[in-house]
Amino acid sequence: MTGKPSFWARRVLPVLVEKGCRSRVILQERLRWIPRAHGDVVELGVGTGLNLAFYDANRVSRVTGVDPSPPLLAQAGVRAARAPVEVELVEAPAEQLPFDAEAFERARWASSGACSGRAAS
Ligand SMILES: C[S@@+](CC[C@H](N)C(=O)[O-])C[C@H]1O[C@@H](n2cnc3c(N)ncnc32)[C@H](O)[C@@H]1O
Numbered sequence: 339m340t341g342k343p344s345f346w347a348r349r350v351l352p353v354l355v356e357k358g359c360r361s362r363v364i365l366q367e368r369l370r371w372i373p374r375a376h377g378d379v380v381e382l383g384v385g386t387g388l389n390l391a392f393y394d395a396n397r398v399s400r401v402t403g404v405d406p407s408p409p410l411l412a413q414a415g416v417r418a419a420r421a422p423v424e425v426e427l428v429e430a431p432a433e434q435l436p437f438d439a440e441a442f443e444r445a446r447w448a449s450s451g452a453c454s455g456r457a458a459s
């Protein structure tokens with residue numbers, strides 16, 4: 339992202355993502371899918387990092403969390419520090435990954451379209 343993020347991006351979006359993605363239904367999906375990920379994982383649209391606590395350290399060697407929003411990544415950084423696995427956060431849109439996506443294994447979207455994680459399966 340170039341320039342200073344807008345008021346919307348800094349103050350409104352993080353609140354919306356936190357509130358909108360913490361429903362019981364979404365939590366159930368996180369608990370169902372995220373522990374199944376394994377290997378070197380790329381999570382596209384990592385947001386505030388709400389999935390990070392649910393990766394299984396016995397299965398996942400590292401998570402690369404990608405998101406174009408610096409304010410969301412700042413919140414994800416707090417969760418990354420507490421995560422059970424090594425996490426690298428990358429500021430980028432999924433369409434312009436600054437690394438070789440082929441380095442990751444087969445991938446799938448790990449949760450709903452609204453709250454999407456992409457993980458090696
Ligand atoms: C509804 S939030 C879900 C966040 C997180 N996956 C979760 O489950 O809590 C959608 C996320 O997708 C991100 N996003 C939007 N466009 C994107 C793009 N082109 N590439 C990667 N992420 C994108 C947003 O910044 C936001 O963090």
